[in-house]
Amino acid sequence: MWEDMSLEDVVRCASDPYPSIREWKRKSGKKVIGTTFADVPEEVIQAFDILPVTLMGTTKPLKRAQALLPDNACSLARSNLELVLSYETDLFDGFVLPQVCDTTQHMSDIWRINVKADYFESFLAPRQVDRPSAKYWVRKEIDRLIDSLKNFSGKDLGPTDLKRSVEIHNENKRLLKEIYSIKNENPSSVSSKEFFSMVKISQQVDKGEFNRSLKKIKDSLKPGKKEGYIDVILCGITCEPIEIYGLFDELKLNVIADNLLIGSRYLEGEVEDGEDLIDKLTERHFKRGFFSPIHGNVFAEFEQIKKLYKEKNAKAVIYVHIEFCESQEYDLPDLKRMMKQEGIPMHVIETEYQTTSLSHIRTRLQAFIESIKGI
Amino acid sequence: MSEKQKKEMTKSQILSKEITEEYLEEAFRAKKEGRIVCYTTAISPVEILVAHDIIPIYPENHSVANLVAKKGAEMCSFVEGLGYSSHLCAYARCDLAYRATGRTVTRGIPEPDMFLACNAQCFTLTKWFEVLSRKGGGLPLFVFDTPQYIRDRRAREEIVKYCVMQLKELIALIEDLTKRKFDYDRLREVLKYSREASLLYRRFLDMAQYKPSPISIFDALIGMAITVYRRGTPQCVEYYRTLCDEIQEKVEKGIGVLPKEKERFRLYWENLPIWYKFSDHAKLLSSYGAVILTSLYVHAWSFEFDLDKDPLYTLSENYVSRFSNVTLEERVDMALELFERYSLNGMLMFMNRSCKAVSFAVPTLKEILTKRTGIPALVFESDMGDQRFYSETQIRTRIEAYFETLEKLNLARG
Numbered sequence: 001m002w003e004d005m006s007l008e009d010v011v012r013c014a015s016d017p018y019p020s021i022r023e024w025k026r027k028s029g030k031k032v033i034g035t036t037f038a039d040v041p042e043e044v045i046q047a048f049d050i051l052p053v054t055l056m057g058t059t060k061p062l063k064r065a066q067a068l069l070p071d072n073a074c075s076l077a078r079s080n081l082e083l084v085l086s087y088e089t090d091l092f093d094g095f096v097l098p099q100v101c102d103t104t105q106h107m108s109d110i111w112r113i114n115v116k117a118d119y120f121e122s123f124l125a126p127r128q129v130d131r132p133s134a135k136y137w138v139r140k141e142i143d144r145l146i147d148s149l150k151n152f153s154g155k156d157l158g159p160t161d162l163k164r165s166v167e168i169h170n171e172n173k174r175l176l177k178e179i180y181s182i183k184n185e186n187p188s189s190v191s192s193k194e195f196f197s198m199v200k201i202s203q204q205v206d207k208g209e210f211n212r213s214l215k216k217i218k219d220s221l222k223p224g225k226k227e228g229y230i231d232v233i234l235c236g237i238t239c240e241p242i243e244i245y246g247l248f249d250e251l252k253l254n255v256i257a258d259n260l261l262i263g264s265r266y267l268e269g270e271v272e273d274g275e276d277l278i279d280k281l282t283e284r285h286f287k288r289g290f291f292s293p294i295h296g297n298v299f300a301e302f303e304q305i306k307k308l309y310k311e312k313n314a315k316a317v318i319y320v321h322i323e324f325c326e327s328q329e330y331d332l333p334d335l336k337r338m339m340k341q342e343g344i345p346m347h348v349i350e351t352e353y354q355t356t357s358l359s360h361i362r363t364r365l366q367a368f369i370e371s372i373k374g375i
Numbered sequence: 376m377s378e379k380q381k382k383e384m385t386k387s388q389i390l391s392k393e394i395t396e397e398y399l400e401e402a403f404r405a406k407k408e409g410r411i412v413c414y415t416t417a418i419s420p421v422e423i424l425v426a427h428d429i430i431p432i433y434p435e436n437h438s439v440a441n442l443v444a445k446k447g448a449e450m451c452s453f454v455e456g457l458g459y460s461s462h463l464c465a466y467a468r469c470d471l472a473y474r475a476t477g478r479t480v481t482r483g484i485p486e487p488d489m490f491l492a493c494n495a496q497c498f499t500l501t502k503w504f505e506v507l508s509r510k511g512g513g514l515p516l517f518v519f520d521t522p523q524y525i526r527d528r529r530a531r532e533e534i535v536k537y538c539v540m541q542l543k544e545l546i547a548l549i550e551d552l553t554k555r556k557f558d559y560d561r562l563r564e565v566l567k568y569s570r571e572a573s574l575l576y577r578r579f580l581d582m583a584q585y586k587p588s589p590i591s592i593f594d595a596l597i598g599m600a601i602t603v604y605r606r607g608t609p610q611c612v613e614y615y616r617t618l619c620d621e622i623q624e625k626v627e628k629g630i631g632v633l634p635k636e637k638e639r640f641r642l643y644w645e646n647l648p649i650w651y652k653f654s655d656h657a658k659l660l661s662s663y664g665a666v667i668l669t670s671l672y673v674h675a676w677s678f679e680f681d682l683d684k685d686p687l688y689t690l691s692e693n694y695v696s697r698f699s700n701v702t703l704e705e706r707v708d709m710a711l712e713l714f715e716r717y718s719l720n721g722m723l724m725f726m727n728r729s730c731k732a733v734s735f736a737v738p739t740l741k742e743i744l745t746k747r748t749g750i751p752a753l754v755f756e757s758d759m760g761d762q763r764f765y766s767e768t769q770i771r772t773r774i775e776a777y778f779e780t781l782e783k784l785n786l787a788r789g
Contacts, residue, residue: 070726070734071756072462102498105523106735109703113739124522124534127494127501133540137522140533294498298509324462326731330502333458334509 001027002205005213007194014197014242017204018088021053024206031093031153036080036107037238037261039098039125041281042203043271044145047165048153053092054203056262057353058083059241068110074103075323076238079353081107084115094119094152096145100127101294101327119152121145129286129295139282146278162277170270172207175214177267179221184312187254188224190217193245196255200242200262226254230369233308234258235301236320237328240353244320247362251369253318257308259301260320265289298331302338309344316345316372318365323352345372387618391601394610402485405430411488411552414507416500417603418675418697419493419519420542420690422569425607426562427549430485433604434507435500437473437484438466442650442760444480451761465729465760467503474510489514489552491545495521495700496675497732515552517545521695526702538691562686565607570680575615576602577677582622583668584717587631587638589622592667593657594632596648602676632666639664639787640778641718643710645740646725646733647672647759659771663778664787668717671698671709672733703736707743714748720786721777726756728764750786753777 001024005013013020025032031050035042045052057079065082084092094117097108112120124141126134150156176199183190198217202210232248234255239245239262248255258264268288274280289304305317317339321328332348339346347368349361384392405412411429415421417436424431441450447465450472455461457475459468473479490508492501501518508516519541522534546557579598583590590598598618605611625631631638642660644667649656660666678693698709713719724741727734741752755773758764781787 068738070728070731070737072728073731073735099523102732103735105498106703106732108523110735110739113703122523122525124525126522127498127520128518128541131541131544133537133544134520136540137520137537140537144530144533294502298505299513326463326499327502329460329463330467330506334506336458 001209002201003209003212004216005210007190007217010201010213010217011194011197011242013205014200017053017201018091021051021205022091024051025091032091033119034084034092034095035123036097036104037076038100039285040096040123041142041145041285043162043165043169043281044142045096045149046168046207047157047161048149048155049161050093050149050153051206052096053205055080055083056200056204056238057240058087059354060087062354068114069107072324074325075352075354076240076325077103077107081111081115084111089116092117094121096121096123098123098125100125103326121148121152125285127294135282135286138285139278142278142281166271166273166277166280168207168211171211172202172214173267173270175211175218176202179214179218180267182218182221184254184256185226186221186224187226187229187252189221190224191245191249192253192255193242193249196239196245196260196262197242199266203262203266228252229254230316230372231256231312231314233305233312233314233317234260234263234320235305235317236260237322237325238262239320240351241355241358243358244349244351244361247358247365251362251365253365253369256312256314259289259304259308294327298334298338301331302335302342305339306342306344316347316368318368319346319348321348321350323350385621387598387614387621390614390617394601394605394614397610398605399482399484402430402432406485411549412485413489413491414487414504415491416493416496418496418694418699419491420545420694422562422565422607422686422690423542423545423549424491426565427546427553427555427557429549429553431491431604432484432487434470434484434503435466436600436604437479437481438469438760439650440481441469441473441479442466443653445651445762446480447651447758447760448762450478452763461761461763462728464497464499464503465758467499467506469760470503471506474507487511487514489549490516491519492516493519493521493694495519495694495697497699497730499730499732515548517548519545519694521700524696524701524705526705534695535688535691538695539685539687542687542690559686563682566680566686566689567682568609568612569607569678570682572602572606572611572615573676573678573680575612575619577674579615579619579622580669580673580677581716582619582626585626585631586718587629587633587635588641588666588668588717589625589631590668591632591657592644592648592670592673593653595669595673596653599673599676606676633661633664637664638666640666640721640781641788642667643714643717643719643722644670644672644725645710645722645737646670646727647730649725649727649757649759649765651760651762652765659774663774665721665778667723668719669713671706671713674698674709674713699733703739706736707740707747710740710744711747714744714750720750720788721781722750722752723774723777724752724754726754728756728758729760751777751780751784 042052064085065078099105126137229252415431421431451468453472454468490504492504508514601614681689
């Protein structure tokens with residue numbers, strides 16, 4: 001299903017992965033569980049031979065979610081709810097919804113009450129990460145998730161199930177990192193839109209199958225030119241719709257590094273091998289950078305972006321702000337101020353999941369490029 | 376305040392004023408005495424701070440004073456000029472404006488040395504405190520993380536255990552900051568005062584069960600302030616005892632917010648109040664024979680501490696289980712219990728732009744409550760502090776139409 005995809009197939013699938021997931025489900029007879037961003041250890045779900053699918057909104061019109069949420073609710077949250085209420089109503093057998101902020105906490109109840117599915121579980125991620133109790137808590141939550149999935153699936157985890165799942169996930173991240181590195185040097189060989197489409201669907205399709213596509217794609221990439229490209233760092237949580245990357249490619253902005261959840265924060269999530277893999281999954285929770293937008297150490301985020309900017313010799317930083325994401329809204333003014341003081345050009349794009357016209361983003365990016373030329 | 380106004384003040388009002396002034400005096404003096412000022416959230420285990428002689432300060436309360444004085448639009452729009460979105464909490468925007476300009480209708484609040492944010496209330500406060508901590512050059516911020524109190528017995532046991540661990544971490548932090556050992560006996564004593572005050576506060580709120588009700592939600596909100604910032608002190612206990620005695624006297628004399636024959640609608644309010652419309656709303660509603668009696672919000676401070684349990688355990692159990700941190704279904708149960716206990720026959724559901732955490736539940740809560748009680752609800756949107764989001768005529772017209780609907784459905788009393 002996803003084992004022999006070309007770059008064109010990947011981009012097409014990233015725009016709408018659900019028909020292929022539906023077909024996979026029909027053919028395999030396996031279950032599909034939806035999750036939302038950031039903290040759910042997808043390896044655990046996969047270990048039960050269930051497909052974990054990270055929901056990343058829809059660009060289709062809002063019909064029902066508006067009546068259930070405040071009108072200034074996070075655009076991603078609203079779009080995800082719409083996706084399961086109106087468009088993919090019967091695809092998911094269940095959901096594991098992480099709670100990382102006010103929005104995700106309250107959304108999980110609204111979701112459970114209004115969406116039809118056989119299974120709902122919350123993953124109560126810690127909202128403090130610097131103290132020993134946080135580690136204790138993540139471990140407890142992963143244990144609880146395993147128990148809950150056992151009840152749902154009626155299966156126990158075999159001695160190698162989790163190990164096998166972790167290996168597949170790790171391999172996926174390694175392959176993506178290798179392709180990212182090729183793209184950095186040869187942006188004309190694989191575009192930003194193609195690369196981030198690979199990262200996106202890695203979180204939505206069967207990775208065992210998709211890794212085979214990634215290997216073939218990696219081996220087929222030919223060195224391309226770098227001249228004419230402007231290297232930029234891309235920051236934020238996620239960048240949607242995927243067509244925004246097409247604008248970067250069109251304007252020859254090469255995303256050379258990022259801290260996105262559908263980018264480096266995901267790729268950093270390899271799980272170390274060890275006797276107790278649940279402990280290793282717990283450790284991973286604290287190792288990858290900024291896995292949730294609420295742990296707002298803006299100083300650390302600034303230092304990280306500055307480091308990337310300098311190391312990669314980038315020309316600018318582009319920050320993607322999801323409309324009504326409160327965490328970002330509290331952090332952005334200080335982040336902007338720090339960037340300005342450091343003399344790093346930073347441009348903020350506002351995104352909204354129901355946006356279909358991208359011309360305003362194109363115009364703003366064009367104006368920004370003109371302003372940084374010569375730097 | 377004029378001499379006439381002073382003379383008309385009740386015993387509890389005089390006491391409230393004295394307690395507040397004494398508290399603020401102490402807070403401003405604290406720095407000179409080498410004590411720590413800790414900014415905290417209204418719902419947070421303040422007993423730990425009180426027991427360790429740390430002054431808790433609530434920027435929310437300070438913002439409320441400015442919002443009641445109708446300074447919201449001015450302060451919020453100033454902050455938007457600094458790059459903050461108009462969608463953020465009005466308390467936070469108002470506070471950030473105060474930081475930037477020093478302007479306030481009060482004498483202000485002392486600068487913080489540390490922050491304690493409990494997310495059982497909301498996560499917004501944590502983000503707001505993060506901003507303040509950064510502006511203070513990285514002052515310590517302790518997040519007391521209270522995972523949603525999901526309805527699973529085993530999960531609840533683990534959640535409380537996690538909370539207890541965190542309170543121990545908080546104690547270690549304040550011991551380190553003050554270089555003083557934490558005194559658990561003192562905590563037990565503080566908890567005793569907290570418990571007593573909470574029970575009295577609950578008794579005060581529950582007096583709204585009488586017909587006519589001697590208090591409205593506006594009294595409940597005014598009466599709430601002391602339990603927010605003076606929990607754990609004997610003064611707090613004294614205040615609520617005085618308040619309860621006063622209200623009891625009203626009950627015995629049959630004095631209601633409205634005369635018995637005029638009290639036709641006993642209403643539930645969902646969400647925080649619209650602070651700048653406080654007295655207007657009271658007047659408007661009374662002209663329809665309506666009185667708002669209660670909300671889950673005012674009940675958030677009616678704790679039930681168990682003195683026979685480990686103090687950290689009972690603190691954790693109570694703080695994690697506030698209405699804002701339980702599941703929506705349990706919140707429905709809590710509200711339904713108020714409907715029954717207070718004989719309510721109407722509900723005003725406020726979608727508060729400033730408080731997404733509470734407002735997220737409103738549409739679903741409204742659906743379930745209406746279905747279960749047969750009482751229609753008035754849902755309207757506005758902002759608790761920023762007048763730019765308040766539409767006077769629209770809200771008045773809707774309130775009017777709502778009472779007509781209740782009349783048509785024969786839900787009015789009398």
